[in-house]
Amino acid sequence: MRHRHLFAAGAVGAAGVLLTAGIGATVPVGAAGAPSRSGSVPATALVVGVRWSGHPGFDRLVVDVRGAVPAVTVRRVPALYQDGSGRRVPLAGKYFLEIRLSPAAAHDGAGRSVYRGPRTAAVPLPALRGVAPTGDFEGVVTVGAAFDAEPVHKTFRLRSPERFVVDTAHPAGCRP
Secondary structure (H helix, E strand, O other): OOEEEEEOOOOOOOHHHHHHOOOOOOOOOOOOOOOOOOOOOOOOEEEEEEEEEEEOOEEEEEEEEEOOOOEEEEEEEOOOEOOOOOOEOOOOOOEEEEEEEEOEEOEOOOOOEOOOOOOOEEOOOOOEEEEEEEEEEOOEEEEEEEEOOOOOEEEEEEOOOOEEEEEEEOOOOOOO
């Protein structure tokens, strides 16, 4: 592994907004909080970080999760936008993937972020060019990834610790 970076960002939204809107069924009360008194994992997955690394032949993007990895969809989108504001995410690239985890949260039951750091990150890898959290609202967490070339990718889950992985192919050899 020649490049490895840890990335995390502030959460958007708060549990109080969800409860005020009457969306308690989307994120059960206390589900996004700390582990219960019994020490069990949260009922709703907590997205706690995103990291990446370069390998010969592929770049890897990893979404770290506390609790079980929820349902995840990865789709190509023409651009990345912040949930809520609708503002375009300023990542350099011509092609974009949206990674959507649900049910999930990037904040605890009190609305405090469990996902910290910069809002966007330029990534100097052969395929992956940028990463940004794009949403944490109503039980859905989204992360965007940017590429200069159309991404050819595969996805899978890894356990202990829980994480979701997106590997994107590139010509063999990882630049320094």
